[in-house]
Amino acid sequence: MTTLSEVANHAGVTPATVSNVLRNRGRVSNETRQRVLDAIDALGYRPNLNARALAEGRGPTLALMVSSIANPFYPEFALAAERAARAHGSFMLLCNTNDDTATAHAYLNQLAGSLSQGVLVMNGNLDFDVLRQSRCPVVLCMWEKPHESPGIPCIAVDFYLAGQLAAQHLLALGHQAIGIVVGNGKGGIHTSRLRGFTDAMAAAGVEFAPELIETVPDTVQGGYDGGQTLLQRHPQLTAIFATNDLPAIGVMHAATDLGLRIPADLSVMGITDIQMAQESRPALSTVAVPTQEAAELAVSLLRTLVGQEPRAAHGPHQMLVTSEPVLVPRASTAAPRAASTRSD
Amino acid sequence: MTTLSEVANHAGVTPATVSNVLRNRGRVSNETRQRVLDAIDALGYRPNLNARALAEGRGPTLALMVSSIANPFYPEFALAAERAARAHGSFMLLCNTNDDTATAHAYLNQLAGSLSQGVLVMNGNLDFDVLRQSRCPVVLCMWEKPHESPGIPCIAVDFYLAGQLAAQHLLALGHQAIGIVVGNGKGGIHTSRLRGFTDAMAAAGVEFAPELIETVPDTVQGGYDGGQTLLQRHPQLTAIFATNDLPAIGVMHAATDLGLRIPADLSVMGITDIQMAQESRPALSTVAVPTQEAAELAVSLLRTLVGQEPRAAHGPHQMLVTSEPVLVPRASTAAPRAASTRSD
DNA sequence: TTGCCTTGATTAAGCGCTTAATCAACATCC
């Protein structure tokens, strides 16, 4: 592994000069610069990023902590976040907590402040106090907007509105008998989606029975189980809303297995608009959330917090809200069989 | 940020001693050790991993390079790989190349040898020469076994056998009119699966028309398009085999959209057994590949290459083969309508 | 010619940690 000084020798200058041409600082004559550049690729030199990090007091990496990269939502976010980080020359360290608080804290303890300059957190189930006491900046991603700020810099999405949009879509189609499958994300992650939905129902004067709500794990299987329970207990349902796409897809499977046709016999919708939503059959109606924008905002905010980006970019806010979710009607929703579609 | 020396002061010893207790090396009396330990958590000290990396000449991170973490197969591999790395105290750096060779090379150049000690590569479409010249060890993951070794340490899976198993399953059910959708992974990544399949067909004496092969992108959409083309052009098909689960799922969608019932009218199968395969409806018959094992082997091999694990663990081999793929019959395959099931 | 500014490079200290070499103090052995 060639070092900076070897390059310096080869070019007949001092290490400081090489460093200067590398970083475009200080004064270097064009002639010298060229000699250094030549030496660099003659020797195939690459800077040692650890040494640089040590000297600069900060490394080139950010971290993203998710509960499990196997949950299809995270990769989409991770991809965008990584791209954003790379655009600024940072690498992205991936951390799977497997929904284990201890693991998460271990990561936070080990990474924070040395390996990674800052961390993006997508785990609802973390102790906020721990995050606040992190030794390096933390940005909480995909916070649910109407909740009060957790006292941690965060990127929020208006999930309350998302819930409302979902309800309005179903109501507009003429559904009245609607079941709900809500993800049991720790920290009540899905409560605002639920409130948005039920509030919109109430506003439309539609009666709402609490036994029509099933709380399940935020997975396809969870949605499957919840959907099955709901459909068996309440055959009159004409639509089911899930607070997330994954369980919504599970609901579709459950309905199919029970011999129901979607959307003829049952309308199903979710929230998020993950890739799978448009790839499922029937394609899932959902409320799209600006994942990519959230990821970019998150990286940007984190960068200002670690002092790499001028603060002015966002002002002093600790909570950045993305643009609004938008309804994406697809094939999984339609007017209930015996009802007329109310135009909105 | 407290440093090692501060801890040393606090405990009334020299930095060397603190380092010794931290790493359980050298001789330290129990009494001193305790004093240091107390100082450490009194001050909330955490080692600076960059400094450590610099001093030791090697950092605690490995890297995983995939073409896009949004492809559902990769997360499953990534999860296992990360877990394996963590089990040995290493962090995992995630790199998305977006199928761009230049990006991949940029990563390789920047990471290799400084930030990451070694890299796991899952990209078929990389110049092997570049990999060979990497300044740090590289392990190529999920190589296709029957191919000759690429001259790079690699983990191979017997995809030829996987193709055979798929064919045998379909043949055993009584299918004769079978279409094939093959992923166009660069570097002919799917050719051995295809060969395994066609060889098995030939061995069973089943005629095979080359126009029954559609080459498509390795995605749901690709499978959808390929399936549609195949089914429209050859309505007599009773089964379609895709070289990967993702396109297989696309094929199912295409069939459904054309009004075919699965498996009554058409059997579909894939290879890999990703999570989605068992979560799709109908559940996808497939040939399961030992992803987790491959990931663990890969990390382990990489660790021996970077010298962190005794070489003896694997001997001098440069190509490690996982245990064999296994058939996972599910709901998407059945005997063709007008045929009797041949018992095997 | 003297003094001052600019340019282009060097010097040297330091980032936080590791580790081989060294040392002091004490116990052991014949």
Add this chain to the structure above:
DNA sequence: GGATGTTGATTAAGCGCTTAATCAAGGCAA
């Protein structure tokens, strides 16, 4: 009672890079 070991700690060099401070050498004005 000196030679020999052991134990438990210290010293000091060094990892590869950054950067403020310093310096030599011209150029230019008065």
